[in-house]
Amino acid sequence: MRPRFLLVVVLTTLLGTAGLIAPLAVAQKDHHDPLTEEQVEKIREAGIYPNERIKLYIEYVSGHVSVVKSLSNRGKSDARAMHLDNELQDVASLMDELGSNLDEYSDRHADIRLALKALAEDSQHWLIALKALAGEDRFDLSRKEAIEAGEDLADQSQRLLREQTEYFALHKDEKNQERAEPKPDPQ
Numbered sequence: 001m002r003p004r005f006l007l008v009v010v011l012t013t014l015l016g017t018a019g020l021i022a023p024l025a026v027a028q029k030d031h032h033d034p035l036t037e038e039q040v041e042k043i044r045e046a047g048i049y050p051n052e053r054i055k056l057y058i059e060y061v062s063g064h065v066s067v068v069k070s071l072s073n074r075g076k077s078d079a080r081a082m083h084l085d086n087e088l089q090d091v092a093s094l095m096d097e098l099g100s101n102l103d104e105y106s107d108r109h110a111d112i113r114l115a116l117k118a119l120a121e122d123s124q125h126w127l128i129a130l131k132a133l134a135g136e137d138r139f140d141l142s143r144k145e146a147i148e149a150g151e152d153l154a155d156q157s158q159r160l161l162r163e164q165t166e167y168f169a170l171h172k173d174e175k176n177q178e179r180a181e182p183k184p185d186p187q
Contacts, residue, residue: 034090035060050105054115057098058122064091065126072133081138088142091130095149099156106160111168111176116161123154 033040039060046053068087074080098119105112127150135143168175 032086034064034093050101050110050112051115053101054098054105054112054119057094057101058115058119061091061094061098061126062122064094065129068133069129076136078138081136084133084136085139085142088130088139088146091126092142092146092149095146095153099149099153102156102160106163109167109171109174109177111164111174113161113164113168116157116164119157120154120161123150123157126150127154 043053043056046056064087068084068091071080071084130143130147130150133143
C-alpha cells in the first residue's frame with residue numbers, strides 16, 4: 001500500500017511541476033451549466049410533473065438552437081466560432097439530459113405522450129437548423145455531437161411515443177398518470 005501512495009505523490013509532484021495539472025483545473029473551471037439558475041429551479045420544481053419538465057427542456061433547447069441559427073448568419077470571427085462552439089455544446093448537453101429524463105419517465109410508465117408529440121416535432125426542426133449550419137474547424141466537433149444528440153433524441157421520442165401509445169391502449173386505467181402506481185391486491 002505504501003509504495004502506491006509514494007508513486008501517487010511522486011506522479012502528482014512531477015505532473016504539477018511540469019505544468020500538466022493546471023490546464024486540467026482550468027478546463028474544469030471553464031465548464032458551465034447550459035441553464036441559468038432560474039431555469040434549473042424551474043426544472044426542479046417541475047420534476048414531479050413529467051410533461052411540464054419535458055416542455056421546459058424543449059423550450060430551453062429551442063432557445064439555444066435559436067442562438068445557433070442567429071449566429072450562423074454573422075460574419076466569421078473567432079468570437080463567433082467560440083460562441084457557436086459553446087452553444088452547440090449546450091444543445092448537445094441539454095438533449096442528453098432530456099434523453100435521460102425520458103428514460104426515467106418511461107421506466108416508471110409516466111404518461112408523457114403529450115410532451116413526446118411536441119418533442120418529436122421540435123426535434124426535427126432542431127436537426128434541420130443544426131444540419132444547415134456550415135461546419136468550421138473551430139466548432140465542427142461540437143456541431144457533429146449536437147447533430148448526433150439530436151438524432152438520438154428524435155429517434156428516442158418517436159420510439160417512446162409509439163411504445164406509450166401501445167402501452168396506454170392496453171392500460172387505459174393508467175392514462176394521464178405521473179408514475180405507475182402499485183395496484184391493490186385483489187384479495
